Amino acid sequence: MKVSIYIAQSLDGYIARPDGGLDWLEHDAGDDDYGYHAFMAGVDVIVMGRGTFEMVASFGGAWPYAVPVVVLSTTLREIPEALTDHAQLMSGAPADVLAALAAQDYGHVYVDGGITAQGFIAAGLVDALIVTTLPILLGQGKPLFGAVPADIHLSLVSCEGFASGVTQVRYNVG
Amino acid sequence: MKVSIYIAQSLDGYIARPDGGLDWLEHDAGDDDYGYHAFMAGVDVIVMGRGTFEMVASFGGAWPYAVPVVVLSTTLREIPEALTDHAQLMSGAPADVLAALAAQDYGHVYVDGGITAQGFIAAGLVDALIVTTLPILLGQGKPLFGAVPADIHLSLVSCEGFASGVTQVRYNVG
Numbered sequence: 001m002k003v004s005i006y007i008a009q010s011l012d013g014y015i016a017r018p019d020g021g022l023d024w025l026e027h028d029a030g031d032d033d034y035g036y037h038a039f040m041a042g043v044d045v046i047v048m049g050r051g052t053f054e055m056v057a058s059f060g061g062a063w064p065y066a067v068p069v070v071v072l073s074t075t076l077r078e079i080p081e082a083l084t085d086h087a088q089l090m091s092g093a094p095a096d097v098l099a100a101l102a103a104q105d106y107g108h109v110y111v112d113g114g115i116t117a118q119g120f121i122a123a124g125l126v127d128a129l130i131v132t133t134l135p136i137l138l139g140q141g142k143p144l145f146g147a148v149p150a151d152i153h154l155s156l157v158s159c160e161g162f163a164s165g166v167t168q169v170r171y172n173v174g
Numbered sequence: 175m176k177v178s179i180y181i182a183q184s185l186d187g188y189i190a191r192p193d194g195g196l197d198w199l200e201h202d203a204g205d206d207d208y209g210y211h212a213f214m215a216g217v218d219v220i221v222m223g224r225g226t227f228e229m230v231a232s233f234g235g236a237w238p239y240a241v242p243v244v245v246l247s248t249t250l251r252e253i254p255e256a257l258t259d260h261a262q263l264m265s266g267a268p269a270d271v272l273a274a275l276a277a278q279d280y281g282h283v284y285v286d287g288g289i290t291a292q293g294f295i296a297a298g299l300v301d302a303l304i305v306t307t308l309p310i311l312l313g314q315g316k317p318l319f320g321a322v323p324a325d326i327h328l329s330l331v332s333c334e335g336f337a338s339g340v341t342q343v344r345y346n347v348g
Binding site for chain 1: 185186187198295296305307309310311312313314318319320321322323324325326327328329330332333334335336339340341343345
């Protein structure tokens with residue numbers, strides 16, 4: 001089983017403005033998708049927190065994911081009727097969640113969202129980290145990274161700059 | 175006049191541990207100096223805060239800088255006797271400091287240190303930003319970036335990965 005994080009941040013490490021705003025992500029990427037579709041083509045299941053799920057659901061329109069989504073929440077009672085074909089609820093520690101997904105034969109797990117990603121990183125359960133950085137300083141917001149119980153060492157896989165000014169680094173963890 | 179920042183951070187955006195510790199910066203860089211000497215060869219004066227100055231002074235041994243150092247402090251009374259040939263005290267807002275340096279005919283200013291760099295960035299006075307990122311998550315520490323009065327947009331100059339796992343991005347500001 002492989003656990004990956006693929007996420008975008010500002011240069012100062014925020015994944016959203018303090019109010020959750022993502023307007024700053026909008027930019028002219030030209031023909032680049034920063035490897036997103038190639039990455040998603042290898043993903044079997046997406047794990048996200050309630051915040052990210054509700055944000056994605058709020059966008060309306062077609063559901064954006066082709067693979068099942070697992071929503072981690074202790075407060076959400078149920079997945080909205082319209083999305084029950086796409087998403088299921090789960091709760092528990094990251095290791096328990098992965099054990100449940102392994103039991104369902106999922107091979108490659110994409111962990112999305114700030115708090116959720118932080119929890120999996122802190123638990124030492126992330127294998128690959130792909131961080132796409134936009135050329136902007138926001139000064140405040142929701143941070144990508146959080147506390148860890150001890151230093152976490154990473155192994156650089158690649159570092160790439162794009163014409164849009166976006167950069168992307170890929171690491172293996174450990 | 176040009177103002178540059180050249181600084182190293184952890185992947186989660188810290189330039190030092192909470193106690194100022196820099197042990198995590200030590201690594202095998204091979205023959206790479208991450209462009210440091212080439213950068214320094216074009217610098218006319220270094221501006222740093224009291225914290226960075228006292229840390230550098232505490233290292234002992236030969237003074238590491240070939241160009242004059244300006245120490246920004248409102249609390250330091252004087253530069254230690256042994257370093258008066260290398261450093262001078264100054265205080266004031268970033269714009270005032272730059273005006274004073276321009277009056278001394280300095281062309282390229284290197285702003286070093288976390289709080290000092292944050293002040294110059296927030297004041298919109300930085301032209302070039304070179305960030306070297308080590309492949310480690312510390313989880314806590316002294317942050318590279320701080321609050322800004324409004325979004326600051328950057329222009330990517332280059333993005334490079336090194337054999338050590340270190341990456342370096344260069345931006346022009348604005």
